[in-house]
Amino acid sequence: xxxxxxxxxxxxxxxxxxxxxxxxxxxxxxxxxxxAFTLGIYYLTPWIRWDRGPNLPDQAVLxxxxxxxxxxxxxxxxxxxxxFVAGLLIMAGLGLFLFTSAAGRVWCxxxxxxxxxxxxxxxxxxxxxxxRNARIRLHRQKWNGEKLRKYGLKWTVWFLIALATGxxxxxxxxxxxxxxxxxLAFEAHPVAWITMLILTLTTFAFGGFAREQICIYACPWPRxxxxxxxxxxxxxxxxxxxxxxxxKQSVAGNGDCIDCMACVNVCPMGxxxxxxxxxxxxxxxxxxxxxxxxxxxxxxxxxxxxxxxxTDETRERQGGAPIPVWKHVLRPRTxxxxxxxxxxxxxxxxxxxxxxxxxxxxxxVRNPTYVVLSDGTIRNTYDIRLRNMQGEPRWFDFSVAADxxxxxxxxxxxxxxxxxxxxxxxxxxxYLTAAxxxxxxxxxxxxxxxxxxxxxxxxxxxxxxxxVARNTVFNGKGG
Numbered sequence: 001x002x003x004x005x006x007x008x009x010x011x012x013x014x015x016x017x018x019x020x021x022x023x024x025x026x027x028x029x030x031x032x033x034x035x036a037f038t039l040g041i042y043y044l045t046p047w048i049r050w051d052r053g054p055n056l057p058d059q060a061v062l063x064x065x066x067x068x069x070x071x072x073x074x075x076x077x078x079x080x081x082x083x084f085v086a087g088l089l090i091m092a093g094l095g096l097f098l099f100t101s102a103a104g105r106v107w108c109x110x111x112x113x114x115x116x117x118x119x120x121x122x123x124x125x126x127x128x129x130x131x132r133n134a135r136i137r138l139h140r141q142k143w144n145g146e147k148l149r150k151y152g153l154k155w156t157v158w159f160l161i162a163l164a165t166g167x168x169x170x171x172x173x174x175x176x177x178x179x180x181x182x183x184l185a186f187e188a189h190p191v192a193w194i195t196m197l198i199l200t201l202t203t204f205a206f207g208g209f210a211r212e213q214i215c216i217y218a219c220p221w222p223r224x225x226x227x228x229x230x231x232x233x234x235x236x237x238x239x240x241x242x243x244x245x246x247x248k249q250s251v252a253g254n255g256d257c258i259d260c261m262a263c264v265n266v267c268p269m270g271x272x273x274x275x276x277x278x279x280x281x282x283x284x285x286x287x288x289x290x291x292x293x294x295x296x297x298x299x300x301x302x303x304x305x306x307x308x309x310x311t312d313e314t315r316e317r318q319g320g321a322p323i324p325v326w327k328h329v330l331r332p333r334t335x336x337x338x339x340x341x342x343x344x345x346x347x348x349x350x351x352x353x354x355x356x357x358x359x360x361x362x363x364x365v366r367n368p369t370y371v372v373l374s375d376g377t378i379r380n381t382y383d384i385r386l387r388n389m390q391g392e393p394r395w396f397d398f399s400v401a402a403d404x405x406x407x408x409x410x411x412x413x414x415x416x417x418x419x420x421x422x423x424x425x426x427x428x429x430x431y432l433t434a435a436x437x438x439x440x441x442x443x444x445x446x447x448x449x450x451x452x453x454x455x456x457x458x459x460x461x462x463x464x465x466x467x468v469a470r471n472t473v474f475n476g477k478g479g
Contacts, residue, residue: 399416
């Protein structure tokens, strides 16, 4: 009787919780300052006021989905101007390529929201439970009063931070003080509650429990970054030619590394940088701070773990000096990224200052292309969509420029002048007519320009107002 086949080994490894040790140093200090700066921007921006007049919201940064507009201080973006948002996204991508090409995953290590909130949650965990060894002991001990109390307090603070995070996000989409009053009175729209709940739970789970798992498994950037890096990219590395073999300094022939595991114990990703560059490394620099502190205590030079490039490693192994940092940064790839980033930025600024406060769309009516009135006059009809992008009601005058004289009339009004309310769109039916026997009436097609001039608004635009033109055609009898 044959024995049953042995089951294949599992390829799944259970997650080992990571308890980073507290560390001091220049990179840790930089991370604290960046955390305070980025969180300050995120939480406080919706409360900044900006006076735009009586007909517009006074929130400095507002994504007004109801009225389909985006406000950023003095800038107002309409849906048809989405190219501004697309340009900003392109700049963000190019900036990420630039920083990664120059200094590896510095975005991941210092400014990524997952990193920032994970750092904040770990800080709370350390305040409540103690440093690394105390947290490990608490994690391993059985559930009792102490563990319930500390975990309960930690999770409560985490949840409050997550709740503030979800709440801050929805404040960007409506007037923040009004929404806060509605939330406190339990009168907010269900969409606000649902959005805040989803963001609260995801922040609580990602920052408190998933942590490095998001960076390793969920984020695509670790897989993409390899294409952005080359041998001159500055990243964190271990100088094994100086540190090996590891061991006590009292043993002759040992390197500078005493195998104290400080670099591993402070790593938020739980990796050992001495094993070489790894996908999980976010180049946060905490291992550098820990190693430098150890080198200071044993009287060895700093820099056993440091930001270096692959070309520096080759030179240092041969006894040469490292290449200056500016030569690593200023190279063809980074210069190209900088030029592209700057070009897109300049184009957006130019487009922003050259845009008109009038948005016009002219559509000739094709069925029929023209009509002959009882007196022989030829009339063409045009559907016009006119958007007033100012915060005040405005009068708009219509005129036409053509080689042959044409008359202008607007359906439902006297003359060729209409008023459009502030921040609204008017749909206008415009008529162009040519006298019997005129050049435009007899020609098959005539090129024309329809001009729209907006009345000046005090304090907005030039004193003469805005003026735009749209090219179209006038269809005649062709005979």
